[in-house]
Amino acid sequence: MVIVDKSKCDNCGTCVAMCSPAALRLDKAGIAVSEKCVECGACVKICPIGAIRSGIKENHA
Ligand code: SF4
Ligand code: SF4
Structure with missing residues (x-):
């Protein structure tokens, strides 16, 4: 699962549209x-x- 940094995210919604x-x-x-x-x-x-x-895991990043 991905992690969203809520202190950065401005809720533009671009990622929502990309997620199949x-x-x-x-x-x-x-x-x-x-x-x-x-x-x-x-x-x-x-x-x-x-x-x-x-x-x-970090070693895949
Ligand atoms: S694409 Fe937009 S809504 Fe998605 S995490 Fe980035 S800033 Fe937030
Ligand atoms: S686009 Fe959707 S399925 Fe792909 S990494 Fe992001 S949340 Fe997961």
Whole structure:
């Protein structure tokens, strides 16, 4: 699962639109990641401010 840095995220919603398994949801609390995440990395790449990072073990980063 990916990790969203809520102190950086400006809730633009770009990553939500990119997530094909619909694992990301934007609500009042910000971006939420569900178990549907397949670690494809699309949201990590698309976030314009680098607020999402992979939650895979550090040696894969
Ligand atoms: S890594 Fe892929 S599946 Fe997981 S939240 Fe990001 S876009 Fe969705
Ligand atoms: S693309 Fe980045 S800044 Fe925009 S909602 Fe997603 S995590 Fe937040």
